[in-house]
Amino acid sequence: MTEPSLEFDVAIVGSGPSGASAALKLAKAGISTVIIEKERLPRYKVCGGGFVYRGLKDMSFDVSNAIEKQFYNIDIYLGSKMHLSTTRDKPIISMVMRDDFDSLIVTKAKEYGVTLLDNTKVVALEKKGNQYLIATNNNSIKAKIIIAADGAYSPVAKMAGWKTDTRALIPALEYEVYVTPEEYIKHCNSVRFDIDAIPAGYGWNFPKKNHFSIGVGCFKKTTKNIKKLCENYIEFLGIENIKSIERHGFQIPISPRTDGFVKNNVFLIGDAAGFADSITAEGISNAIYSGNLLADAIIENQIDIALIESAYLKKLNIKLLPELASAAKLSKWFYGNKSIRNLLLQKYGERFSEYFTDIFMGDQTYPTNIYESVMNKIKKEIFN
Numbered sequence: 001m002t003e004p005s006l007e008f009d010v011a012i013v014g015s016g017p018s019g020a021s022a023a024l025k026l027a028k029a030g031i032s033t034v035i036i037e038k039e040r041l042p043r044y045k046v047c048g049g050g051f052v053y054r055g056l057k058d059m060s061f062d063v064s065n066a067i068e069k070q071f072y073n074i075d076i077y078l079g080s081k082m083h084l085s086t087t088r089d090k091p092i093i094s095m096v097m098r099d100d101f102d103s104l105i106v107t108k109a110k111e112y113g114v115t116l117l118d119n120t121k122v123v124a125l126e127k128k129g130n131q132y133l134i135a136t137n138n139n140s141i142k143a144k145i146i147i148a149a150d151g152a153y154s155p156v157a158k159m160a161g162w163k164t165d166t167r168a169l170i171p172a173l174e175y176e177v178y179v180t181p182e183e184y185i186k187h188c189n190s191v192r193f194d195i196d197a198i199p200a201g202y203g204w205n206f207p208k209k210n211h212f213s214i215g216v217g218c219f220k221k222t223t224k225n226i227k228k229l230c231e232n233y234i235e236f237l238g239i240e241n242i243k244s245i246e247r248h249g250f251q252i253p254i255s256p257r258t259d260g261f262v263k264n265n266v267f268l269i270g271d272a273a274g275f276a277d278s279i280t281a282e283g284i285s286n287a288i289y290s291g292n293l294l295a296d297a298i299i300e301n302q303i304d305i306a307l308i309e310s311a312y313l314k315k316l317n318i319k320l321l322p323e324l325a326s327a328a329k330l331s332k333w334f335y336g337n338k339s340i341r342n343l344l345l346q347k348y349g350e351r352f353s354e355y356f357t358d359i360f361m362g363d364q365t366y367p368t369n370i371y372e373s374v375m376n377k378i379k380k381e382i383f384n
């Protein structure tokens with residue numbers, strides 16, 4: 001490896017919401033930070049771009065320039081059997097395109113002194129004493145701490161020694177659908193979730209400024225022909241007069257790694273750690289949240305690796321990890337017991353939709369006993 005020309009306290013690999021948010025916080029505290037991003041920014045990211053209020057309300061600066069539409073109302077459907085609608089006086093979901101949204105956070109971070117090396121792919125790591133040499137396709141960089149914010153595939157986690165992947169990864173498709181102006185007007189006022197739009201999963205239609213981000217997520221790997229199911233879903237939505245469709249697919253890690261989030265000065269955040277919600281697969285807000293937690297741990301402990309590690313784990317264990325553990329249990333039941341779940345939904349659907357809206361708003365978390373309380377409800381239904 002050639003001698004590094006650039007030296008930083010913290011090198012963050014990935015400019016998504018987790019990495020960019022951590023960088024912003026670190027730079028504000030005066031910690032020298034570089035973001036290394038393999039794509040040239042702004043870059044397209046496969047994502048529905050539905051940013052829920054629990055994430056928006058915690059943003060440290062105004063992101064309205066990147067918001068294309070906001071919805072104070074959401075619609076949840078169960079085929080033609082059930083339609084539930086919830087309303088709040090704050091935007092439940094803000095629609096963003098990730099190229100604009102992510103680069104807005106990066107731009108803010110740069111204002112505070114973060115160095116951005118985009119179009120720069122990390123290809124290898126080499127530990128030298130208590131520092132790393134990071135080899136990229138352009139230059140090599142020296143850093144004391146590496147943050148792997150490099151998303152679902154996280155090559156950096158593999159380079160740093162996470163040999164097996166303990167996260168549950170689910171396939172998801174995202175189609176950017178462009179229609180005629182008349183057709184757009186017909187569907188642009190409702191953000192909808194369709195439970196069972198595909199087996200063991202759901203579909204969404206997220207209206208953007210001038211097109212629809214329509215997708216499906218499947219919570220069981222065994223579901224076949226997901227592309228066909230997504231096409232069927234678009235047909236089911238009654239969207240016609242389509243001018244063009246950009247078809248994308250990716251994976252979402254919906255459970256945290258079970259073999260730790262820190263190894264040899266390398267810290268995992270966001271999708272690299274497996275922090276997307278197990279039920280909704282919503283990952284932007286937890287990506288930002290985890291990026292901020294780690295930045296706080298670094299700032300509070302001033303580059304003392306052992307102290308940072310224990311502070312980060314402590315912070316994760318206060319809310320995020322218990323919440324995700326609870327959500328994972330519920331998700332397994334929700335997507336694995338369709339008939340009984342749908343019976344309950346028809347009876348308690350309204351409560352369910354209000355509850356999930358509260359989670360999106362950040363007014364509720366998944367309680368640790370949610371699985372047990374659902375089971376008690378089922379027993380009551382069966383034996384009463």
Ligand SMILES: Cc1cc2nc3c(=O)[nH]c(=O)nc-3n(C[C@H](O)[C@H](O)[C@H](O)COP(=O)(O)OP(=O)(O)OC[C@H]3O[C@@H](n4cnc5c(N)ncnc54)[C@H](O)[C@@H]3O)c2cc1C
Pocket residue numbers: 013014015016017018019036037038039045046047048049050051052120121122123149150151152155156172173174215249250251252269270271272276281282283284285287
């Ligand atoms: C189809 C689909 C729909 C989704 N819809 C939603 C939604 O509506 N709302 C929601 O909240 N979440 C959604 N998600 C989840 C959300 O996209 C992720 O949880 C979120 O992007 C995680 O952010 P991150 O910062 O951890 O990683 P990412 O946003 O994935 O960013 C990782 C970055 O690392 C870079 N990188 C990777 N490897 C390297 C390397 N070797 N060197 C340098 N850079 C590298 C990548 O180019 C990328 O820019 C969806 C996901 C999918 C797949």
